[in-house]
Amino acid sequence: MIVADASAPRELKTVHVAADFVVVGGGLSGTCAAIAAARAGLKVALVQDRPVLGGNASSEVRLWILGATSHGGNNNRWAREGGIINELLLENQFRNPGGNPVIFDSLVQDWVGREKNLTVLVNTQVFHAVTEANRVREIHAFNSQNSTMYRLTGDFFADSSGDGILVHLSGAAYRMGAEKAEEFDEPMAPGDNYGELLGHSMYFYTKDVGHPVDYVAPDFALKDVPALIPRYRRFRTTEQGCSLWWIEWGGRLDTIHQSEEIKSELQKIVYGVWNYIKNSGAFPDAANLTLEWVGTIPGKRESRRAEGDYILRQRDIVEQVEHDDDVCHGGWSIDLHPADGVYGDADGCNQYHAKGIYGIPFRSMYSRNIDNLFTNGRLLSASHVAFGSTRVMATSSTVGQAIGTAAALCVKNHCRPRDLLKAEFMAAFKRMLSAAGHYVPHYDALADGNLAREADISVSSTLSLSGLAHDGGWKRLAVSYAQMLPGRTDRDNVIHVPVRADAATTLAVELRVAERPENHTPEVRLTAIDLPLVAGEQTVAVPLPRLERQQYLFVSFGENPAVEVGLSTEQVTGLLAVKKGGLDKVSTTARQEAPDGLGVHSFDFWVPERRPNGRNIAFAADAPVHVFSADNLVGGPLRPIAAPNAWVADRADAAPTVELGFAKPIKAARLSLYLDCDYDHPLESVQYRHNDRVMPLLVHGLDVLANGRSIAAIADNRSPVITVDLPEDEEISSLTLRLANAQGHPVALLGIRIE
Helix, strand or coil, rough: CCCCCCCCCCEEEEEEEEEEEEEEEEEEHHHHHHHHHHHHHCCCEECCCCCEHHHCCCCCCCCCCCCCCCCCCCCCCCCCCCCHHHHHHHHHHCCCEEEEEEHHHHHHHHHCCCCCCCEECCCCCEEEEEEEEEEEEEEEECCCCCCEEEEEEEEEECCCCCCCHHHHHHHEEECCCCCCCCCCCCCCCCCCCCCCCCCCECEEEECCCCCCCCCCCCCCCCCCCCHHCCHHHCCCCCCCCHCCCEEECCCCCCCCHHHHHHHHHHHHHHHHHHHHHHCCCCCCCHCEEEEEEEEECCCCCCCEEEECCCCHHHHHCCCCCCCCCCCEHHHEEEEEECHHHHHHHCCCCCCEEECEEEEEEEEECCCCCCCCCEEEEHHEEHHHHHHHHHHHHHHHHHHHHHHHHHHHHHHHHCCCCHHHHHHHHHHHHHEEEECCCCCCCCCCCCCCCCCHCCCEEEEECCCCEEEEECCEEEECCCCCCEEEEEECCCCCCEEEEEEEEEECEEEEEEEEEEECCCCCCEEEEEEEEEEHHHHHEEEEEECCCCCCCCEEEEEEEECCCEEEEEEEEEEECEEEEEECCCCCCCCCCCCCCCCCCCCCCCCECCCCCCCCCEEEEEEEEEHHHHHHHHHHHCCCCCCCCCCCCEECCCCCCCCCCEEEEEEECCCCCCCEEEECCCCCCCCCCCCCCCCCCCCCCCEEEEEEEECEEEEECCCCCCCEEEECCCCCCCEEEEEEEEECCCCCCCECCHHHEEC
């Protein structure tokens, strides 16, 4: 028993947490930063002011995770983010195929719980920082649940808090609101009529309970929704409230200090909207629906943005400017919202896409005036316009992984973040990120520090792709449909494609490529041919030109509702079919038409259909369209870009095997295999149901032999990277990899690293 006699005022219990790296903010960006640093050997503290991790992706807000893929509705093929966020999305798809945000909470908790070097403090709010000589020395935080004060000290800190509490308290430079167009030559910079800040949104879930349910609205609910919300006609009972991101408000207010006022107004709106749906009589199909959940905190979009040594801007995104210190990539549209939100007459957003992904430089990931402070998530150093693209969670997560890795390098080398811009440090930085499965643009992920490049590599077979079987039915050409094929630079070729016509007609075929070899916007037409068809089934010959450089060739069959093209069920690494047209959730038209003077491009969208609907076009080629050489195992990027960049075993290979022989035996710590986890699939974390629980082309089984002795046997793999510890006390003269795909597809590997 404890008896506390009367006394002088007491102090709270205080706990000192000493770490190498302290991360403030447990959204996905901060969580990925903390995990990356812990994996690199740092002692890490992660401080989160909410009871769960995940931020806007958590069960408290319930927004899906997206990034460069943009729901698959732009031209950024194979653009899903790699690294830790990719691990989470793939595991979520297996554990949580129904897209339950509560289950996603538990997955994130699992991931941080695996890291012995990581201390997680939830329900803990930072309120004070001690800064000396341009360095954060310590921060103070309070946990209301255990009534404990925390004093956290560290060599390096990261502000991942979204609203920038540590940026503000430490004296770091930051911005809030939109820049004028002339500051960074940004034609998209908004005027006063559009507003300078993006607002908050509050989401809700509904449920069909199988019988009529009455609804009595609270007194505070918004009245007369049709009069006050100009977009009221867009309400549909078939769409969950988490899809109604445009129930947004607060862009005219201080989105930090007036956040509670914004929340109260959003609650009025949500309950008023539900009252309108249930009781207006305009939605008879809502009779059996009940309001299952309403968020208690709003999802925030914009507040403070830190200033780094570089401020990302519109041109970097639209023109895909390359920076020597690019360590992450983005690809979401420049997505700006009117500040008046749901009460305004304007559309809910104004989205303009680039023709491909863009790089994010490391100089935008640390404070320009606080020497040991990293900034990530919504605090990335970007203009208001560029922030419209970088703010989404999957992109922010990769920035988190980058700064967690950078913190480890800074501790190891006793240097400041900006010192990593030196060539020798930047090379090590990019190598560490790539080794972890993170994508670094314009970087050979396997060239540096990879002992596998010293091996004599032999494989049991190699796929020389000469066709895809016509076993997948027919696709009517209601819109243009194209097969993406890796182009050949050494010869012309011809493919023969099955088609079926309702009557005699002409089929227009075009051969297209992108202006930039790394892009997948086919704005350049190489040739166009008209093929006469007779009624019934037949095969057409399509000549493929020799290309001047390695890149994808789009073989496009033009819109003709009287014609069907043959499809294949075969799935092969780096092959996709795409249709001409937009996606409702991303763009409402098949073409982005850029207004004059806005500084963005006009182009067509070519997007894939999701499995099980999306299928390749069947064909037979006079010569192989691509050889999936074993040379790809030790060079190039770890995903398809201008080519598949993969070794693939022949379809008939019953025991796919890779042998690595070393003329001079090596000593190494680990073997890493990089797998085809379908980087084109957005894998939204919640609300969506996806076709595959495990990605079809993933290596699911692996046996590893070192010097003829088994050292690892892995079954039921669903991770994008398989890492095997090697016997460090033993010289290795040979490694044997026996691989299996449990779903019957050809075995594929994107790369091998030994270090």
